[in-house]
């Protein structure tokens with residue numbers, strides 16, 4: 001396993017992380033605690049240190065965090081626990097009285113719940129899940145800065161911010177002497193490269209580490225799907241068949257041939273491509289089985305693309321243009 005710093009910070013994370021939105025999710029092998037324990041232990045044993053959850057992940061509010069906390073148990077200090085707040089609609093229970101999702105009032109309640117469910121006295125990386133159009137960014141940062149000063153949170157990050165929002169937050173933190181966001185989490189994969197337009201250049205400029213979500217496009221880039229084969233025991237077959245139905249199969253088949261010529265799997269090529277991108281800190285792929293997490297951990301160091309390789313890949317999955 002390789003380890004990278006999370007943006008301009010002293011926080012080291014494994015190049016392969018584990019996305020935890022499958023924990024406690026109905027219909028998956030990680031729905032129950034035993035399945036979760038198997039994946040978490042396999043991940044730690046394979047050198048993975050970054051575990052990315054959120055208060056809303058799982059079949060019910062908080063379940064992914066509860067499962068993660070129980071699975072880590074006495075191994076909690078070996079890992080970096082990341083979670084998120086502020087995705088949920090602030091007009092529905094249990095948030096009815098919490099107010100705007102970026103507000104001091106909301107985050108004070110959200111953080112206590114996450115700490116309890118995770119069974120820990122501090123969250124290593126606490127992320128605002130989505131931007132809040134109501135709360136001024138000054139208040140978002142002040143409220144998070146208080147949590148850092150109290151030791152409840154060690155580092156802060158954001159998710160689903162645009163490039164200008166990342167820049168604004170960094171400059172406001174500078175002006176006000178507040179804790180800076182050290183990470184950005186946005187959708188990014190071979191088929192969703194929009195972050196390259198504004199977000200990734202801003203992240204690189206401001207020293208913010210990038211954590212791509214849906215990095216395998218929900219599993220499409222693991223090599224187990226073909227134009228005609230859709231394994232039934234998969235999230236894509238169960239919940240999102242349109243992702244495979246609408247995929248550009250001519251290009252994916254050319255990409256598979258490229259992998260075959262180099263003697264690597266599509267999974268290894270996809271990790272290699274992701275980890276070659278600017279500001280990339282950790283590929284937080286989800287996994288439902290121990291063998292998946294072991295393959296994902298090994299893929300972090302399996303292959304490094306050359307400039308010619310990257311140009312070929314751009315030909316099939318082009319970079320976005322304005």
Ligand SMILES: NC(=O)c1ccc[n+]([C@@H]2O[C@H](COP(=O)([O-])OP(=O)(O)OC[C@H]3O[C@@H](n4cnc5c(N)ncnc54)[C@H](OP(=O)(O)O)[C@@H]3O)[C@@H](O)[C@H]2O)c1
Pocket residue numbers: 018019020021022052053129159160185186212213214215216217218219220222224233234235236267284285286287288289291292293295296
């Ligand atoms: N910030 C946000 O708004 C946001 C939004 C979404 C997700 N996220 C984060 O991003 C993380 C990653 O996203 P994701 O898990 O949804 O999507 P993903 O990483 O693109 O795909 C993960 C899925 O691919 C399959 N898979 C993974 N490794 C495999 C392997 N080695 N071999 C075969 N299949 C494999 C598994 O599904 P099957 O076994 O079912 O095929 C797994 O659940 C999430 O867990 C979460 O932490 C954040």
